[in-house]
Amino acid sequence: MNPTRRRFLVGLSALAVAPALAACGADSSPGAATDTGGSGAAGAGGAEEGAFPVTIAHKYGETELTAAPTRIVCVGLTEQDALLAVGLVPVGVTKWFGDAKGAIFPWATEALGDGALPQVLDSANGVEIEKIAALAPDLIIGQYAGVTEKEYALLSKLAPTVVQSGEYADYGMPWEEMATNIGAAVGRPAAMRTVVDGVKALVAEQAAAHPEFAGKTAACITPYEGLFVYGPEDPRSRMLTDLGFTFPEILQGDDGEFGVSLSAERTADLEQVDVAVWLDLNADKAVASVFGKTDTSKEGRFVDISDADGDYYVAHSWATPLSIPYVLERYVPQLAAAVDGDPDTEVPAA
Missing domain, CATH: 3.40.50.1980 (Nitrogenase molybdenum iron protein domain)
Structure with a gap:
């Protein structure tokens, strides 16, 4: 059963309040x-x-x-x-x-x-x-x-x-x-x-610069009452598709345009996703343990964005005309490192 959108967003913000933001210049x-x-x-x-x-x-x-x-x-x-x-x-x-x-x-x-x-x-x-x-x-x-x-x-x-x-x-x-x-x-x-x-134009430029994204599946997920998969209408998912990725149908729920809640055991389905973008992967040890056994994890085909990433963590969820350029500068290199499937390619820190 899916949480209401408002309850999910409020609940997520309570779980993942970013630390005091450092005083730094804006991009x-x-x-x-x-x-x-x-x-x-x-x-x-x-x-x-x-x-x-x-x-x-x-x-x-x-x-x-x-x-x-x-x-x-x-x-x-x-x-x-x-x-x-x-x-x-x-x-x-x-x-x-x-x-x-x-x-x-x-x-x-x-x-x-x-x-x-x-x-x-x-x-x-x-x-x-x-x-x-x-x-x-x-x-x-x-x-x-x-x-x-x-x-x-x-x-x-x-x-x-x-x-x-x-x-x-x-x-x-x-x-x-x-x-x-x-x-x-x-x-x-x-x-x-x-x-x-x-x-x-900036998003299109990044997509063109990374043709390896095209046709690959990618999903944004967070541990929340099991596993929450952001649906194809969510801004986080839209960002991935704008960059050339496709949404994995295996993770699509019956009423999952915004997103769908799955049991922690369904984390194993990420085996069939080319790139998993996690928000706070280690917030749930059971979910992290199941994910660690998948090839997606073993091959390094994932990005984990957490509250330790401060401003970037917040910006990733905003998807606004001002936040998107700020996110792309950090996000695209991470996705490029994850999509190659080489476990020796280290996903850069934000």
């Missing part, structure tokens, strides 16, 4: 805007000509927006990165995991500039309606989210609200579609298109 990201507004609210105005009015379809209908927002609250888990990429700073964001102040991580600090850190909300028990109301938002965004219909009804009374698409599993929208919706909602669609195109 620059293709297409990131430089106008950060310099305040806790989105920069006043700044909408592109003809950007409004705009109507955005989502899981619970449509939301019409008529003017550029100045106070944006993110009820999804990662939307702040897309906003920062086009020069806007939200007044509120939602905590997922990691200890970065304001939930602004090293890959996004350059885009933040001298902007004020947003207030951090906690969605462990659902969206915090009263705290959101106190922020006086004029736009509420939830794309990497599982906003319920009841929550949407409450939020939309506070401000125009754009939630996740109904065309995908909750938390399953492609990163570029989330970013595109955000760009449209804030009146900067062309600026966001430039950002998205730059990041997509």
